């Protein structure tokens with residue numbers, strides 16, 4: 613792509629326009645896979661809505677909603693092979709879902725239960741990373757290890773997710789620079805949702821696109837319409853193929869910038885109405901990835917009103933069951949918060965844990981719950 617264009621959306625890969633009409637080459641997906649993609653997106657949206665309402669009712673802690681970002685998350689995750697790895701930020705609930713992390717486990721994490729970070733065997737997903745961009749060098753290191761370890765020259769790929777704000781962090785530069793130099797099997801997936809809390813994309817960087825930052829590291833950068841799931845699938849699939857088995861003279865890593873929008877607040881602790889206009893939100897809602905894919909599927913006679921109603925009903929039940937399972941899980945003992953920081957507690961952490969145990973014994977747990 614031409615990365616020196618001033619228009620940040622110039623050169624963006626698209627397959628579906630906002631009406632769900634095909635405007636580019638569609639990826640090779642079966643009817644079954646397309647319907648699975650649609651259902652996962654509906655499930656993610658319903659989960660997100662219910663999670664926000666759980667927080668509002670005092671049934672869960674702070675939660676970062678992802679409505680609007682389902683297209684980028686579900687489609688990119690579906691492009692991965694079973695053995696590939698995902699290194700997420702804190703907003704990738706739908707990526708995790710597609711990769712086999714149960715909704716119940718995601719809820720447990722946001723309810724403050726450390727067991728929510730423990731992946732089931734065979735689920736190749738790292739725990740949530742809250743410090744911005746800190747997961748990027750981890751992803752590079754892991755991909756480098758995959759490359760050093762594999763015998764046949766086709767290492768498993770590592771897809772690292774982060775936001776537009778993360779591209780201003782030193783960790784972003786270090787991770788991508790290293791990936792270029794050591795030619796690691798990485799896909800760096802930037803969910804450019806236009807905002808880093810209250811900082812708009814225009815104040816994040818003077819670069820015309822985030823994708824063009826890859827130029828500085830010597831590998832390919834591609835900008836995709838992140839609210840077009842078919843385009844996202846296509847570019848992720850291509851990037852993964854290159855990460856595993858590049859053509860001669862081609863570097864393995866890719867930076868994907870998926871242009872999209874977060875419809876809701878940054879987290880349930882944020883009020884976006886103080887820094888952005890409703891008109892902007894409405895403008896982006898017209899690009900909503902779910903009705904867009906739905907129109908395409910209806911056009912191909914893969915969906916009709918009855919099938920949509922069935923999907924909505926099954927999604928509702930699946931989310932309700934996950935909430936019930938998470939809420940009926942016995943609460944963890946408060947002392948467990950010290951246990952998973954390091955494999956072995958440091959002396960300082962041990963001292964804190966002991967002091968906490970002493971205070972609980974002297975004053976009782978109720979004293980800690982008072983405002």
Ligand SMILES: Cc1ncc(C[n+]2csc(CCOP(=O)(O)OP(=O)(O)O)c2C)c(N)n1
Pocket residue numbers: 703742743744774775776777778779803805807808809878
């Ligand atoms: C190193 C670091 N600095 C600051 C914060 C506080 N913080 C949390 S989210 C966020 C904005 C991140 O924006 P972006 O990377 O665009 O991701 P998004 O939340 O939009 O998905 C900031 C500054 C943090 N978590 N970590």
Ligand SMILES: [Mg+2]
Pocket residue numbers: 775776777803804805806807808809
């Ligand atoms: Mg952002």
